[in-house]
Amino acid sequence: MKQFLCELLFSCLLAAPAARGIDELSYGTALYAYHQQDYAQGLLEVLVAERQQRLGDDPVRFELAKGSFAFQEGMYRYAADTFAAVDPAELTDLDRMRLAFHLAREHHRRGDWPAMEQQLAVIDLGANWRGRSRHHPEVSFLRAEGALARGDFAAAEASLAELDGADDELAYGLFNLGVAQRASGDLAAAEDAFRRLGALRVRTPAAWDLVQRGRLALAVLSRERGEVVTAEALLASLPGEGRYRDLALASYGRLAMARDDHALAGRIWLTLIQRGTWSASHAEAHLGLPASLERMDAEAQALDRYRRAEAVFAGRLEALDVAAGRARDPQWVRALLAVAAPAQPADGAAPADADPLSLDAGLGLDTWLEWLASESVHGLLTEWRELDGMATWLHTLPDHLGALEQVAAERHRRSAAAREMLAAEALTERRDAIRAQTVRLAADLAAIGQSAAHRDPDWMRRLATPEELPLIDRLDAMAAAVSAAAASAAGAAERARLQGRIDRLQGLVFWQVADEQAARVRALRKRLADAEALLAEADARIERLAEAEGRFAAGVVADFRALNGRATAVSRQVAAARAGRERALAEALERGVEQDRERTRQYLLATRVAIARTTDRLAAAAAPASAGDS
Amino acid sequence: MRKSGLIWCLAALWALVPMPAAAAAATTEPAARPAADDLEEVKQALVALRRDLVILEEELLFPASSQVAVFLSMDVGEFFQLDAVTVELNGRQVSHHLYTERQVDALMRGGVQKLYLGNVKEGSHRLTAFFTGRGPHDRDYRRAATVEFEKTFEPAFIELAIRDSESKYQPEFTAAVSP
Numbered sequence: 001m002k003q004f005l006c007e008l009l010f011s012c013l014l015a016a017p018a019a020r021g022i023d024e025l026s027y028g029t030a031l032y033a034y035h036q037q038d039y040a041q042g043l044l045e046v047l048v049a050e051r052q053q054r055l056g057d058d059p060v061r062f063e064l065a066k067g068s069f070a071f072q073e074g075m076y077r078y079a080a081d082t083f084a085a086v087d088p089a090e091l092t093d094l095d096r097m098r099l100a101f102h103l104a105r106e107h108h109r110r111g112d113w114p115a116m117e118q119q120l121a122v123i124d125l126g127a128n129w130r131g132r133s134r135h136h137p138e139v140s141f142l143r144a145e146g147a148l149a150r151g152d153f154a155a156a157e158a159s160l161a162e163l164d165g166a167d168d169e170l171a172y173g174l175f176n177l178g179v180a181q182r183a184s185g186d187l188a189a190a191e192d193a194f195r196r197l198g199a200l201r202v203r204t205p206a207a208w209d210l211v212q213r214g215r216l217a218l219a220v221l222s223r224e225r226g227e228v229v230t231a232e233a234l235l236a237s238l239p240g241e242g243r244y245r246d247l248a249l250a251s252y253g254r255l256a257m258a259r260d261d262h263a264l265a266g267r268i269w270l271t272l273i274q275r276g277t278w279s280a281s282h283a284e285a286h287l288g289l290p291a292s293l294e295r296m297d298a299e300a301q302a303l304d305r306y307r308r309a310e311a312v313f314a315g316r317l318e319a320l321d322v323a324a325g326r327a328r329d330p331q332w333v334r335a336l337l338a339v340a341a342p343a344q345p346a347d348g349a350a351p352a353d354a355d356p357l358s359l360d361a362g363l364g365l366d367t368w369l370e371w372l373a374s375e376s377v378h379g380l381l382t383e384w385r386e387l388d389g390m391a392t393w394l395h396t397l398p399d400h401l402g403a404l405e406q407v408a409a410e411r412h413r414r415s416a417a418a419r420e421m422l423a424a425e426a427l428t429e430r431r432d433a434i435r436a437q438t439v440r441l442a443a444d445l446a447a448i449g450q451s452a453a454h455r456d457p458d459w460m461r462r463l464a465t466p467e468e469l470p471l472i473d474r475l476d477a478m479a480a481a482v483s484a485a486a487a488s489a490a491g492a493a494e495r496a497r498l499q500g501r502i503d504r505l506q507g508l509v510f511w512q513v514a515d516e517q518a519a520r521v522r523a524l525r526k527r528l529a530d531a532e533a534l535l536a537e538a539d540a541r542i543e544r545l546a547e548a549e550g551r552f553a554a555g556v557v558a559d560f561r562a563l564n565g566r567a568t569a570v571s572r573q574v575a576a577a578r579a580g581r582e583r584a585l586a587e588a589l590e591r592g593v594e595q596d597r598e599r600t601r602q603y604l605l606a607t608r609v610a611i612a613r614t615t616d617r618l619a620a621a622a623a624p625a626s627a628g629d630s
Numbered sequence: 631m632r633k634s635g636l637i638w639c640l641a642a643l644w645a646l647v648p649m650p651a652a653a654a655a656a657t658t659e660p661a662a663r664p665a666a667d668d669l670e671e672v673k674q675a676l677v678a679l680r681r682d683l684v685i686l687e688e689e690l691l692f693p694a695s696s697q698v699a700v701f702l703s704m705d706v707g708e709f710f711q712l713d714a715v716t717v718e719l720n721g722r723q724v725s726h727h728l729y730t731e732r733q734v735d736a737l738m739r740g741g742v743q744k745l746y747l748g749n750v751k752e753g754s755h756r757l758t759a760f761f762t763g764r765g766p767h768d769r770d771y772r773r774a775a776t777v778e779f780e781k782t783f784e785p786a787f788i789e790l791a792i793r794d795s796e797s798k799y800q801p802e803f804t805a806a807v808s809p
Contacts, residue, residue, distance in 0.1 A: 019789035019806035025701045028742025035736035040677070047681040075670050075677075383669055390676055401683075407690050540783065544695070559686055563679070570675045577668045 023049070023056025030065055043069035060090050064098050071105060080106055097123045104142055113149040116142060135162040141169035148180050153189065156180075171200055171207040175214060187221060194218040198237070212244050219251055228255050246272060246281035253288050257295075266292040278316070283603050286312055290610065299621070303614045306607055313604040320597045327589040333582060336589075337384060377588045380581055387578040394571045401567070405560050422542060431542060435535055442528055449521045453514035455506065460513050463520045468509055475506050688747075696749040697785035700725070700757065701808075704737040706794040710771060710801035711764040712737070715790070717746050718758045724748055745790065752781050759790045761803050777805035 020028075026049035033042035046066045049055060055062050067082035083102055091099060100122035107116035120143055125134040140162040147155035156177055163170040178193035197214030200207070215234050222231035232255055238248045249272050256265035269292060272285035290305035326332045422428055448462055457476045464472055479502050482495055513520070688697075700717055712734050717725040725746040729737075737743060758776045765771025779786055787808035795802045 019787075019791075019808040020703075022787050022808055025703075025742050025744075025787060025789060025808060028701070028703060028740065029744050031739070032733075032736050032741030032743050035739045035741050036732050043677055044680055044684065047677065048684050051681060051685055073673060075673050077667070077670055078674055387669070387672070390672065394676075397683075404687065404690055411690065544783070559682070563682060563686070566675070566679050566682075570672065570679055573668070573672045573675060577672050580668070 021056060023054050023058075026052075026054045027056075027062065027065070030062075030069075034065070034069065037072075039069045039072035043073060060086060060092075060095050064095065064102065068102055071102065076106065076109065097125075101136075101139065105138075108142055108145060111149075113146050117146040120146065133162075137163055137167040137169045141173050144173045145176065148176060151180075151184070153177065153181060153184075153186075165200055166203060168202065168204055168207040171197060171202055171210040171214075174200070175210050178214065178217060182217075182221070187225075191218060191221050194221070198234075212238055216244055216248060216251070219248075223251070223255060223258075228259050231255055246275070246277070246279045250281035250284050250288075253285065257288070257292060260295070262292040262295040266296070280599070283313070283600075287603065287606060287610070290614075294614065299614055299618050303611065303618060306611045306614060310604065310607045310611060313600055313607055317597065317600050317604065320593055320600060324590065324593045324597070327586055327593055330582060330586060333586045333589065337381070337388075337582065337585065377585060377592070380585050380588060384578060384581040384585060387574055387581060390574045391571070391578060394567060394574060397567050398564070401560060401563060408560065428542060431535070431538060438528065438531055438535060442532075445521065445524055445528060448517075449525075453510070453517055455510045457506075460510060463513050463517060463524075464509075468513065472506075472509055475502055475509065478502050479506070692747055692749055692785075694785045695783045696751065696781070698746075698748055698750050698755070698757075698781065698788065699744060699785065700746040700759075700788045700790060702737065702743045702745045702759075702790045702792075703741075704734075704792040706738070709766050709794050709799060710761075710792060712761065712792065713763040715745065715762070716760040717790075718760070719746075719748070719750065720756055742789075750781050750786075752783070755779055755781055757788055757805060759803070759805055761792065765801065766799060771801070773801070773803050775803040775805040777807060779807045 026045065030042045030045035030049070033039070033045055043066065046062050046069065050062060050066075063082060063086050067079045067086075070076075070082060071079035079102070083099060083106075086099060088096075100119040104116045104119035104123075107113075107119060120139060123136070123139055125136060125139075128134050140159045144156040144159035147153070147159060156173070160170060160173045160177065163173065174193050174197040178190045178197060181187075181193060182190035194214045194217045198211055198218055200211050200214075202208050202211055215238055219231045219234040222228075222234060232252065235248045235252050235255070238244055249268055253265050253268040253272070256262070256268060266289055269285040269289035272282055273289060275282065286305075286309035290302040290309065293299075293302035293305060444462065448459075451459070453459070457472050460472050461469060479499070482498050482502060485491075485495055692699075698719070702715060704712065712729050714726065714728045716723060716727075727743075727745060733743070756776065756778050758774055760772065760774045762770075762772050775790060777788060779788065789804075789806055789808055791802075791804045791806075793802045793804070794800075
């Protein structure tokens with residue numbers, strides 16, 4: 001399966017020595033949702049990445065993923081538009097195969113077999129290191145489907161042979177193959193397909209269901225050929241509980257009757273009757289039990305059982321009449337649907353009749369659920385549930401948006417306060433002054449770095465350490481004092497001596513500074529660079545603070561208005577679509593009730609005919625005795 | 631009379647009984663759905679709304695200047711069966727996740743889990759992830775990976791990765807800042 005996703009559907013995220021870019025991570029999060037079959041979340045991840053421009057250098061894979069997720073979510077038109085929008089020039093060979101795969105699935109959904117096979121022809125996964133052809137389960141299944149549509153069973157078999165026994169697709173493929181072969185009249189081939197299906201060791205409930213259907217079909221075929229023992233053995237292999245339990249028991253009962261083992265048949269029919277749950281098999285048991293009793297010459301008991309059956313069918317007919325009336329009540333239909341809803345109804349208040357137990361009072365919840373699970377209703381019910389989930393989410397959205405709006409308002413307030421603080425404390429002006437000072441310092445430093453050392457207190461001060469600065473100032477002052485003393489012409493020798501000492505000391509400081517000039521210039525440059533970096537950071541912060549309010553005013557507030565408007569519009573759409581499904585479901589339920597009524601009427605008719613016949617026979621048997629007595 | 635009556639009864643009975651499911655024709659085309667287009671329109675509008683809401687939430691609650699997101703990826707996973715991951719940010723536990731079989735499978739197939747989304751101040755931070763599971767020879771295994779990172783005005787993305795070291799026959803755990 002990993003091969004499927006890595007090689008065909010999406011590119012695999014292989015080991016990388018360092019952390020990957022955000023585009024890779026975004027794509028990975030979409031895959032994470034996809035692999036958990038959360039296609040809506042996967043689609044959302046892709047759309048968010050797209051809007052945040054986190055598609056990296058390979059946007060095509062996001063497009064293909066988007067189309068694929070949309071397809072899985074039942075957004076077929078959106079998926080088709082997405083695939084059609086992909087520029088073929090940007091596709092690699094692998095992308096081309098991925099696109100062909102997605103398009104093939106779409107053609108398969110539409111039943112456009114030639115177009116599907118045309119797309120499948122593009123897919124070639126090559127061979128593995130051992131030289132064996134590599135296959136993808138879903139592609140092999142689609143190829144088998146195309147071959148079945150052409151009636152080429154051999155090609156279908158060849159495609160199915162590529163599948164592993166654990167693949168669900170094999171169960172579907174074998175079932176469809178068996179059905180198609182049976183329809184074509186090739187019963188031996190159909191039996192072989194059903195036998196292989198029945199022997200599969202599958203993992204998912206859906207595939208297991210198919211396996212049971214395969215075994216049941218095999219039993220039907222065996223019975224049709226008169227191989228009663230084989231059919232019984234096959235039915236015995238079905239689980240004691242499950243979807244096909246009653247159907248299997250009924251088949252068992254029929255087989256027992258076919259073998260004239262009416263005692264066994266009677267026990268089977270009795271078991272079915274005692275299970276209590278209404279089904280076609282249950283109805284069959286009500287008729288089958290007295291029929292078995294008749295064959296065992298227990299006419300009186302048979303008549304009693306026929307009368308009980310008559311009461312059961314008549315009672316059910318009455319319940320169906322009531323149900324037909326209920327199915328025309330939209331409120332009641334909604335209550336029934338609420339049983340199948342994933343959460344509480346979107347409008348909050350559950351209808352009073354929503355309690356499943358109250359539904360059980362009439363026909364039995366199983367009957368309703370059986371109708372809801374029928375193929376014609378199932379699609380509608382699935383859509384209704386989806387729409388109901390959307391409505392529930394939309395119902396809570398205004399509160400959520402309200403909370404976010406409060407957060408936005410608070411941030412907006414803080415941004416405004418920050419901007420006011422910037423103005424009040426003249427932070428911008430002060431920052432500008434520091435910047436000017438830094439620029440000047442940089443210029444001075446550049447000049448010092450390039451100038452030759454000369455014994456001048458001003459030059460020395462620029463490079464002096466904090467300890468040297470007062471010394472330079474003091475020596476400068478002393479030199480000035482000695483010069484001033486020269487003007488008064490007192491003690492020339494003493495002045496010369498002092499001047500000499502000052503010169504010597506100044507010389508010591510100068511040589512110290514000059515010797516370390518290069519190192520000190522480098523240290524000062526580094527400090528200047530650090531200061532400039534800090535200044536740049538402060539600049540960015542001030543800019544962000546200054547712009548924050550404007551961004552909120554222009555962006556988030558406007559978004560809230562738009563989001564609220566859109567949420568309201570979508571809510572209306574959802575409500576309309578849900579109401580449409582409810583109407584359609586009500587009609588489907590009415591049809592279901594009517595069909596059931598018709599069947600029950602026929603059961604009742606057959607029962608009454610049997611009652612008349614049995615009564616006649618009992619009367620005929622009693623008549624000679626009476627005549628003899630008289 | 632008796633025999634024929636019974637046969638008639640059974641024949642009527644069998645006629646009423648629906649054909650077994652297996653005999654029904656296989657179909658790949660979904661049942662005709664009334665107004666399927668309106669559902670698609672609703673879905674499109676809803677998914678666009680959810681997208682914008684997610685982006686808005688992120689902008690509001692996790693602005694770029696303080697946002698830090700932690701992702702987890704896994705490659706191969708032959709030497710390590712992941713049970714749980716705990717994330718500590720600056721010594722404080724911020725996330726703990728127990729994995730289902732399906733989630734581990736999704737990771738092994740190339741999925742990346744967004745493990746944590748939160749806010750931190752600008753400056754230096756330290757993130758440590760503790761991985762718990764079953765290691766080689768089916769033994770209990772617990773390892774940690776740490777990364778120190780500098781938060782700037784841009785959002786910080788950190789990837790935790792579990793990889794197999796073929797040379798050491800051991801799993802490797804890394805934590806790195808995404809470029």
